Amino acid sequence: MAAPTHAVSLAEKFGLFAEPWSPKVVGEFNDLLVKVVKAKGEFVWHRHDDMDEIFLVTKGRLTIQLREHDVVVCPNEFFVVPKGTEHCPTAHEECEVLLFEPAGVVNTGNAAASDLTAPVDPWI
Amino acid sequence: MAAPTHAVSLAEKFGLFAEPWSPKVVGEFNDLLVKVVKAKGEFVWHRHDDMDEIFLVTKGRLTIQLREHDVVVCPNEFFVVPKGTEHCPTAHEECEVLLFEPAGVVNTGNAAASDLTAPVDPWI
Numbered sequence: 319m320a321a322p323t324h325a326v327s328l329a330e331k332f333g334l335f336a337e338p339w340s341p342k343v344v345g346e347f348n349d350l351l352v353k354v355v356k357a358k359g360e361f362v363w364h365r366h367d368d369m370d371e372i373f374l375v376t377k378g379r380l381t382i383q384l385r386e387h388d389v390v391v392c393p394n395e396f397f398v399v400p401k402g403t404e405h406c407p408t409a410h411e412e413c414e415v416l417l418f419e420p421a422g423v424v425n426t427g428n429a430a431a432s433d434l435t436a437p438v439d440p441w442i
Numbered sequence: 443m444a445a446p447t448h449a450v451s452l453a454e455k456f457g458l459f460a461e462p463w464s465p466k467v468v469g470e471f472n473d474l475l476v477k478v479v480k481a482k483g484e485f486v487w488h489r490h491d492d493m494d495e496i497f498l499v500t501k502g503r504l505t506i507q508l509r510e511h512d513v514v515v516c517p518n519e520f521f522v523v524p525k526g527t528e529h530c531p532t533a534h535e536e537c538e539v540l541l542f543e544p545a546g547v548v549n550t551g552n553a554a555a556s557d558l559t560a561p562v563d564p565w566i
Contacts, residue, residue, distance in 0.1 A: 321510075321524055323513065325514065326519060326520050345522060348494050372469075372471045387447055389447065394452045394500060395451050398469060398471045418471070418474070418542060
């Protein structure tokens with residue numbers, strides 16, 4: 319694979335869409351996708367049984383509700399939700415988050431499909 | 443694994459060390475380590491034959507020299523050096539970079555061990 323000629327700007331990518339809770343793919347390395355997602359309001363309680371999920375916040379303030387406590391993630395902070403752990407991300411104001419996931423992850427995990435279930439792995 | 447109770451602050455982690463070109467582990471998810479590294483001056487030409495390498499800049503300006511062109515990576519931008527691609531990171535002013543790598547990666551890749559070769563996977 320030839321090296322691309324430019325870096326990827328997260329600000330530019332976040333400017334391409336508005337809808338919350340709908341991760342978009344902006345890069346890949348090895349077997350992992352780099353995704354951007356906007357968070358606003360409350361998502362849905364769910365878990366990913368086979369995957370630790372990392373949330374790296376670049377703008378705003380993300381609250382990750384866990385069953386035993388909440389975790390607040392501010393810009394330039396990250397949090398890893400261990401596999402199998404129920405969680406519900408929430409953001410009072412819109413925030414911007416970076417995810418690193420293998421291909422094929424459904425954003426709502428084990429929760430019933432709903433309006434919050436986003437297309438899987440769309441590139442922007 | 444129980445979920446930790448707090449997010450990891452990159453600013454706090456970057457404040458714990460000064461030396462450039464010496465990646466420190468600050469988290470892990472699935473089979474990947476989250477590392478922080480400070481860049482200053484010119485590193486060494488090298489490649490990683492088995493691993494794409496992602497550079498996510500959080501502060502400063504990183505120039506990644508490739509054999510055919512240079513790529514400048516500014517804050518909130520990332521660049522992926524494809525596996526097998528020779529590269530030499532350079533920073534005129536100190537900059538802060540996030541890496542995501544499996545355990546065991548030697549920072550200088552295929553280059554001869556030198557003063558720039560850092561300890562492998564120290565946690566901070």
